[in-house]
Amino acid sequence: MSRTRPAGRRPAVEGLPTPYAEQVLDLVAQIPPGRVMAYGDIAAVLGRGGPRQVGNVMSRWGGGVPWHRVVRADGRPAECHEGQALALLRAEDTPLARPDRIDMARARWHPEPFD
DNA sequence: CTCTTGACGCCGG
DNA sequence: TCCGGCGCCAAGA
Numbered sequence: 218m219s220r221t222r223p224a225g226r227r228p229a230v231e232g233l234p235t236p237y238a239e240q241v242l243d244l245v246a247q248i249p250p251g252r253v254m255a256y257g258d259i260a261a262v263l264g265r266g267g268p269r270q271v272g273n274v275m276s277r278w279g280g281g282v283p284w285h286r287v288v289r290a291d292g293r294p295a296e297c298h299e300g301q302a303l304a305l306l307r308a309e310d311t312p313l314a315r316p317d318r319i320d321m322a323r324a325r326w327h328p329e330p331f332d
Numbered sequence: 333c334t335c336t337t338g339a340c341g342c343c344g345g
Numbered sequence: 346t347c348c349g350g351c352g353c354c355a356a357g358a
Contacts, residue, residue, distance in 0.1 A: 270338090276339050284339080290340075
């Protein structure tokens with residue numbers, strides 16, 4: 218009973234995150250405030266899976282990471298929490314191209330080898 | 333092994 | 346701009 222959880226993640230529901238899910242969550246956790254990454258960008262950086270897989274991971278265990286910084290390639294947050302995500306993004310001064318649209322050209326973030 | 337399910341992405345109309 | 350449709354790929358039944 219010493220260890221109930223091997224990691225500090227917060228499995229919102231149940232079911233341990235798969236190794237792939239851990240990779241996704243770890244990357245999302247590194248996105249700095251005021252910046253965002255598209256689902257497809259995350260899959261491309263990991264070199265595995267696709268945007269659908271990233272979305273699937275976020276839907277299950279996204280609660281432990283800055284989920285609002287993961288948006289669609291067109292600059293809009295996922296529809297299921299669009300308003301809430303926009304509020305959080307505006308609160309951290311994320312560049313917007315429109316009231317409900319992220320300026321991907323300025324807000325898109327990519328992990329550096331130095332980071 | 334096959335089939336289904338997705339917090340997606342891109343293209344055409 | 347808004348729709349509809351197909352492609353992509355991990356995970357579970």
